[in-house]
Amino acid sequence: MKRILVLGGGPGGLVAAYNLAKLLRGKAEITLVDKTGYHLFPPSLLWVMVGQREPEDIMRPLSRLEKHGVKIVTASVESIDPDNNKxxxxxxxxxxxxxxxxxxxxxxxELMKTDDTVCSPWTVEGALDCRRKLAGFKSGRVVVGAWSWPYKCPPAPFEAAFLVKYLVEQRGGDAQVTVVHFWKKPMEPFGPTMAEAFQSFLDMYGVGFKGGVEPVEAREGRLVAGSGEEIEYDLAVFAPPHEPPKPVAESPLGDESLGGYMRVDKRTLRSPRYGNVFGVGDIIAPSLGLGMAGIFAHFQAEYVASQIADEILGTYMGEHYNMSGVCVMDLGYAGAAVYCDFSKKVMGEADYPDCVILGGMRAFRPLKYAFERYWLEKWFA
Structure with a gap:
C-alpha cells in the first residue's frame, strides 16, 4: 500500500488529505502531520480582532478527518529528507x-522594530492583542499596513483598516485611519482595475492611503520609513514579515533564490528534483509569483490530490490546476468579493491577473459569513 504524507493542517494540507482519502478509499495510507492538531480559518482572524469571533469559533480539531481515513499525527516537522523519502x-x-x-x-x-503601540492580527495571539488595544479606542490616528512582502492575504490590511474605522464610528468616535503600504497604489500588483476599485472604496468610507512607504521602525507613536519620512500615529496595525518554515528552507526543497521557499513546476506543482514531492499553498507562492492566500492552497490541493490519485489508481481524471483566486471581504460598511484569474500571470503571459470585483453594498456583507460557514462545515461537519 502506498504511503502518502501530508505536512501541515492549514487549508492546503486539509484539502489534500481529505480529497485523497475520498478518492483512494483505503487504497493508500494517508497521514497528516500538524504541530497543533487544529485547523484555523485565517480569514476570520480580523473578526477576532474586532470581537465578532472568539478563537475557538474559527478552529476545528483535525482529528475529525480520521473518520474519513486520514491518520492525524500532532507533531512538529523537524527535517525533510527527500533523497531518502523520509x-x-x-x-x-x-x-x-x-x-x-x-x-x-x-x-x-518579532522581526518588526516596534513597541506596544503596534499589533499584528495575523495570528490568534496577535488578533487578541489588537482587540485589547482597540478596547475603548474612540479617536486618534490609526495606520494600517504591511511590513514587507510576501505576507498572507494581500487585501487584508485594507479590510482591517475598514473594520477599525467602522468600529470606531459605531462607538460615536472619529478615527483618522490611513493605509500605509510599500505599493504605490492600492493593490498595485493586481492591476489598474483593482487599484481603482480599492481606491474608490477608500474614498467612499474616508480611509486614507499613502503609498511607497517601507517601514523601518514604529515606536512611541512614530512610524519611520526607509525614505526617512516619519508618520505619527496613536495605534498601528501591521501585517508582519513572513518566513518559510525552517524544515523546508534548510532542506533540498528550499530554494535560496526564493528566500528559502519551495520551488515547484508551475504546471504540475511538483518539485523539479523530486517527482514524488508536491508543494501547496504559501510555501510555493514565491515560486509561482502569487500572493499568499488560502484559496490558492485550496485549488492547488485539489489538483495535487488528482495527480496522486491518477498515479495510484492507474487512471483518474480529476481536477486541472485552477489558477484563480476568490477573496471575500467584510468592510464593515459593506461586503465585497474579488475574483482573479491568475493563469496568464503565473505562466508569464501577462503582467497582471484578470480581476473582477463585486459588491460595495451592505447586502454583500453576508458573503464572508456564508463562506466561513461553508468552509468549516464542509470539512468538519
Whole structure:
C-alpha cells in the first residue's frame, strides 16, 4: 500500500488529505502531520480582532478527518529528507511514497522594530492583542499596513483598516485611519482595475492611503520609513514579515533564490528534483509569483490530490490546476468579493491577473459569513 504524507493542517494540507482519502478509499495510507492538531480559518482572524469571533469559533480539531481515513499525527516537522523519502518529526520518523508539503509561511512579528503601540492580527495571539488595544479606542490616528512582502492575504490590511474605522464610528468616535503600504497604489500588483476599485472604496468610507512607504521602525507613536519620512500615529496595525518554515528552507526543497521557499513546476506543482514531492499553498507562492492566500492552497490541493490519485489508481481524471483566486471581504460598511484569474500571470503571459470585483453594498456583507460557514462545515461537519 502506498504511503502518502501530508505536512501541515492549514487549508492546503486539509484539502489534500481529505480529497485523497475520498478518492483512494483505503487504497493508500494517508497521514497528516500538524504541530497543533487544529485547523484555523485565517480569514476570520480580523473578526477576532474586532470581537465578532472568539478563537475557538474559527478552529476545528483535525482529528475529525480520521473518520474519513486520514491518520492525524500532532507533531512538529523537524527535517525533510527527500533523497531518502523520509521526514523527521517530534513524534518520530515517517517514510513516504508521496509527500505533500503544505507547511505555509510563518508570521514573524518579532522581526518588526516596534513597541506596544503596534499589533499584528495575523495570528490568534496577535488578533487578541489588537482587540485589547482597540478596547475603548474612540479617536486618534490609526495606520494600517504591511511590513514587507510576501505576507498572507494581500487585501487584508485594507479590510482591517475598514473594520477599525467602522468600529470606531459605531462607538460615536472619529478615527483618522490611513493605509500605509510599500505599493504605490492600492493593490498595485493586481492591476489598474483593482487599484481603482480599492481606491474608490477608500474614498467612499474616508480611509486614507499613502503609498511607497517601507517601514523601518514604529515606536512611541512614530512610524519611520526607509525614505526617512516619519508618520505619527496613536495605534498601528501591521501585517508582519513572513518566513518559510525552517524544515523546508534548510532542506533540498528550499530554494535560496526564493528566500528559502519551495520551488515547484508551475504546471504540475511538483518539485523539479523530486517527482514524488508536491508543494501547496504559501510555501510555493514565491515560486509561482502569487500572493499568499488560502484559496490558492485550496485549488492547488485539489489538483495535487488528482495527480496522486491518477498515479495510484492507474487512471483518474480529476481536477486541472485552477489558477484563480476568490477573496471575500467584510468592510464593515459593506461586503465585497474579488475574483482573479491568475493563469496568464503565473505562466508569464501577462503582467497582471484578470480581476473582477463585486459588491460595495451592505447586502454583500453576508458573503464572508456564508463562506466561513461553508468552509468549516464542509470539512468538519
Amino acid at each position: 521526514v523527521a518529526t517530534s513524534g518520530g520518523e515517517f517514510e513516504y511514497d508521496f509527500l505533500v508539503v503544505s507547511l505555509g509561511s510563518i508570521p514573524r512579528p
